[in-house]
Amino acid sequence: MDSRSAKIDTGMSASFIASAVIHLAVFLLFVWWGEQFSPQMALQETYYVDVVDLPVTAPQAGEEIQKTDEPKTEVPQVQPLAPTPSPSEPVTKKGTKFLKPAAPQSTAESEAAFQERMAKLAEKNEAQQIDERINRISSKVKSKAASKAGTPGAGGAERGSRYSDYIKSRLEDALKITSYSTTQNPEIAVRITISAEGRLLRIKVERSSGDSAFELSVRRAIDLASQKFTAPPDNNVFENGFLFRPKGILNNSEQ
Amino acid sequence: MAIILGAGVVVKLVLLLLMSFSVVSWGIILFKFFQVQRAKSESERFMDFFWKSKRFDAIASQVDRFASSPLTVLFNEGYSELKKVVETDSKSDGNAISTDLGGVENVSRAMRRATNSEITRLEKYLTFLATTGSTSPFIGLFGTVWGIMTAFEGIGKTGSASLAVVAPGIAEALIATAIGLVAAIPAVMAYNHFQHKIRVLINEMDSFSTEFLNIVQRNIAGK
Structure with missing residues (x-):
């Protein structure tokens, strides 16, 4: 009976080893399978779109056209702003009678000066913006020349977009x-x-x-x-x- | 692979447990397969040999050739008991009829005992297959439930319920159930298969012992 039980044990351990080997093989097969086929799944997801163009002249995206409009609208805005000091005049007028003729003069003078200054500022601003525009356009032309030939317009992914x-x-x-x-x-x-x-x-x-x-x-x-x-x-x-x-x-x- | 590595600790433990169940049950399946197969083929060869031989002592000298068959164990037990009975019979030399009947009964008892021990030997480890078959789906399910719980916790933390967020956690969790089923299905199939094979062997053992007892009784009665 001893020899029989010993034989059982050896058969048992051998089959356990065989079982472990089979499991390991199946596991490795699955790992291999996963490595083999997962990249394909990732590839299915990817597709490539050509570089997107956002035309600068489009009103929605383009700063160019909007920028040129801005100074023009700003300048008229200055004029309605200027009369706002005038409502303060009646207050001073009521308080001091003698200063009455002098006060409008000084306010008129300051108004004129203010308008002049504002006009100057606006001009300066406009000039600056024109310079900026020129710079930007020239840099865009440069970058376009440097990048792929044949891609129309500037890249929509560009910084200014x-x-x-x-x-x-x-x-x-x-x-x-x-x-x-x-x-x-x-x-x-x-x-x-x-x-x-x-x-x-x-x-x-x-x-x-x-x-x-x-x-x-x-x-x-x-x-x-x-x-x-x-x-x-x-x-x-x-x-x-x-x-x-x-x-x-x-x-x-x-x- | 990433699914397993990305799972939580509990799910990993469940997977490890199920893997060890699977390894052990497959070890038992392989072992039992060869054991039952050998027992069956050697029993057939032993029966051929048994019916061809004329004498019990000639069979007893050759019986080691069929060591894997449960019938040889029965034969050895019955034959040694018979020898003892005959020896005591020849020693006492007295009232023959009572010892004859007692002798056959003794042999019968010895063979029944041997049958029982052989059944035990053949059915050994099969309970593990039954246990694996019935419990490993539940263990896998436990892992899945736990994994989904942690996945939902994660969703709660990030506050998102889109499919891209929910799906990986649930896939991680579901692998536990998959492995549980992978461990359980072969175990249940093998358990049923071996139960049937062993029942056939038990029938063979029973018929062999009745044949053996018939021969013994015939010879003693004819003496």
Whole structure:
């Protein structure tokens, strides 16, 4: 009976070893399978959109046309502002009779001086803005020449683009509500694509510091903000990268 | 892979427990498979050999060739008991009829005892398969419930309920149930299979012992 039980034990341990080996093999097979097929799933998600153009002349996005209008509207505004000191005159007039002729003179003089000064300021401002515009246009022309030939217009993801700033501020507002992190200084670079109708098309995490809680809150912020996006100007698909940090969001488009 | 590594501690423990259940139950399945298979084939060969031989002592000298068959154990027990009975019979030399009947009964008892011990040997470890089959789905379910609980806690912290947030936690949790079922299904199938095979072997043992007792009784009565 001893030899029999000994035989049972050896058979038992052998089959246990075989079982463990089979399990290990199956496990490794699954790991291999996962590695083999998960990148394909990620690939399905990604597709590439051509660099988006936000034409500067579009009224919605263009600062150019709006800027040129601004000084013109500002100058007339100065004139209605000027008479405001005049209602103060009757008050002084009632108090002191002798100063009556002198007072209007001085106010008229100061009014004229004020108007002159304002006009000068406006002129100066206009000149400055024209200079700025020239600079910007020339730099844009330069950058366009430096970048891909054949891409029409300036890149919508450029620094001056109002729409990306708008999206950024929307995201910042949302992140204030959702921000939650477990590590010290988490940061996540996310590329966001918005359809011509203002619908969120795609979120792609390009780089992450590995804080899953913060990543979750960023996703939540994008979710929250995307409910209120307006459509990008000129019916273009908008795509831009943003660098999320707990303190705020950086426009990551230049990288 | 990431699903398992990303799961919580409790879910990981559950997965580890289920994996060890699965390893042990598969070890038992393999062991039992070979044991039952060998017992069956050697029993058949032993029965052939048994019916061809004329004498018990000739069989007894060859019986080691079929050591894996439960019938050889029965034969050994019955034969040694028979030898003892015959020895005492020849020593006492007195009233033969009463010892003859008592001798057959002795052999019968010895073979019944051997049958019982063989049944115990064949059914050993099968209870573990039954336990694995019935409990591991529940253990997996426990892991899933726990995982979903923690997932919901996480959702509450971030305040988001979009599918992208909810889905990974639930997928993590559901893998526990999946592993539980993976451990349970083969265990239940193997348990039923072995129960059937062992029942067949028990029938064989019973019929063999009646045959053996018939032969013994015939020989003693004819003496």
